[in-house]
Amino acid sequence: MYKAGLIGVTGYTGMELARILATHPQIELTHATSRQESGKKIEDLYPFLRSYKIGSVCISDYDAQELAKECDIIFLAVPHGTAMQSAGEIFSIAKTLNKTIKIIDLSADFRIKNPETYEAWYQIKHTEQDLLTRAVYGLFDIYADSIKNADLIANPGCYPTASILGLYPALKNALIQNDIVIDAKSGTSGAGRKAQASSLFCEVYDNFRPYSIGGKHRHTPEIEQELSAIAKKEIFVSFNPHLLPIERGILNTIYAPLAKAISAEKIHALYAGEYENSPFVRVLPSGQLPETRNVRGSLFCDIAISVDTRTNKLIIASAIDNLARGASMQAVANANLCLGLPLATGINNAPLCP
Ligand SMILES: NC(=O)C1=CN([C@@H]2O[C@H](COP(=O)(O)OP(=O)(O)OC[C@H]3O[C@@H](n4cnc5c(N)ncnc54)[C@H](OP(=O)(O)O)[C@@H]3O)[C@@H](O)[C@H]2O)C=CC1
Numbered sequence: 001m002y003k004a005g006l007i008g009v010t011g012y013t014g015m016e017l018a019r020i021l022a023t024h025p026q027i028e029l030t031h032a033t034s035r036q037e038s039g040k041k042i043e044d045l046y047p048f049l050r051s052y053k054i055g056s057v058c059i060s061d062y063d064a065q066e067l068a069k070e071c072d073i074i075f076l077a078v079p080h081g082t083a084m085q086s087a088g089e090i091f092s093i094a095k096t097l098n099k100t101i102k103i104i105d106l107s108a109d110f111r112i113k114n115p116e117t118y119e120a121w122y123q124i125k126h127t128e129q130d131l132l133t134r135a136v137y138g139l140f141d142i143y144a145d146s147i148k149n150a151d152l153i154a155n156p157g158c159y160p161t162a163s164i165l166g167l168y169p170a171l172k173n174a175l176i177q178n179d180i181v182i183d184a185k186s187g188t189s190g191a192g193r194k195a196q197a198s199s200l201f202c203e204v205y206d207n208f209r210p211y212s213i214g215g216k217h218r219h220t221p222e223i224e225q226e227l228s229a230i231a232k233k234e235i236f237v238s239f240n241p242h243l244l245p246i247e248r249g250i251l252n253t254i255y256a257p258l259a260k261a262i263s264a265e266k267i268h269a270l271y272a273g274e275y276e277n278s279p280f281v282r283v284l285p286s287g288q289l290p291e292t293r294n295v296r297g298s299l300f301c302d303i304a305i306s307v308d309t310r311t312n313k314l315i316i317a318s319a320i321d322n323l324a325r326g327a328s329m330q331a332v333a334n335a336n337l338c339l340g341l342p343l344a345t346g347i348n349n350a351p352l353c354p
């Protein structure tokens with residue numbers, strides 16, 4: 001059994017990590033931290049976890065020394081900026097203890113390879129640039145081999161996960177022109193658990209609205225970085241998010257002009273081939289389209305492709321659960337790989353539908 005620490009147990013990704021680790025057969029959550037709920041048991045904070053062993057874990061204040069000494073793996077589910085600081089502290093203590101420790105960071109601190117780009121989009125000074133060079137981007141469908149050998153994994157953002165998986169076969173095979181529009185919609189849990197007026201029930205319920213459109217959202221450089229690596233040339237995207245009145249789920253509709261005439265059947269076969277060995281990407285049969293409820297609470301990314309022959313566009317629809325595939329379940333998949341466990345250990349559950 002591997003011992004895990006979770007920094008930031010009270011956020012939505014922390015809550016989801018606790019839910020997943022409650023039944024993980026090889027990773028036991030032994031340490032969970034929060035500044036506000038320190039001293040409580042996990043089951044007092046999350047009654048849905050009562051009767052699981054994890055429920056009796058006592059939440060504590062963040063203590064890097066204790067975490068580095070006791071844990072084999074640490075999940076950072078804290079805001080950007082805080083995560084890099086914790087990673088730096090924990091790794092340097094582990095070094096003095098001559099101990100190997102794995103860190104899965106759910107924030108964006110180690111996702112963007114160019115620190116100047118990170119600083120421009122996040123308005124945070126990057127203070128751990130050595131760690132940045134050794135971090136591996138945790139999209140396991142593409143980078144599993146590197147993840148297996150890594151000790152610091154940058155868990156991808158929720159929108160980038162759905163966007164990159166949707167576009168990977170098209171860009172790898174040069175099917176589309178460099179004129180990509182990503183129309184993205186997310187459930188409200190994507191905004192985190194902190195109180196903010198824009199997430200109030202009356203602001204979200206029975207409403208639908210865009211935000212940060214027109215190249216302003218901070219996921220734009222992350223998506224462009226990864227798509228450029230796949231296409232082996234610089235890719236630009238117009239990424240436009242919207243807020244859905246649902247708890248969980250992301251649905252992206254992606255539009256790109258085709259680079260050459262090719263049938264939907266051929267593209268479908270190509271997508272199916274590229275994802276043949278990816279158990280958690282489902283390329284849907286022709287005629288079916290993704291829905292958020294079909295992936296809810298699971299690691300699946302459902303993808304459908306269509307060709308609009310009138311406008312010469314490839315249209316890709318991709319759906320994930322933002323908290324599961326877009327954050328915590330993807331983090332546990334990455335933990336499995338870097339600990340030498342089979343990818344699906346403890347996370348092979350069917351989606352919760354309806
Ligand atoms: N929500 C989502 O769908 C996704 C979120 N992410 C990322 O995951 C991380 C966590 O997100 P989410 O769960 O939504 O965030 P929340 O804002 O809901 O939770 C943040 C957590 O971090 C703790 N925290 C906040 N500030 C500090 C601090 N200065 N020092 C130590 N702990 C702190 C909080 O606990 P306390 O205040 O009690 O200490 C809380 O447990 C973020 O980096 C986010 O960007 C990534 C992908 C998807």
Ligand SMILES: CC(=O)N[C@@H](CCC(=O)OP(=O)(O)O)C(=O)O
Nearest residue numbers: 107108157158159186187190191
């Ligand atoms: C609906 C909503 O507000 N979503 C969040 C994205 C959450 C996410 O993926 O977080 P990272 O900050 O870790 O990249 C947003 O748009 O800011």
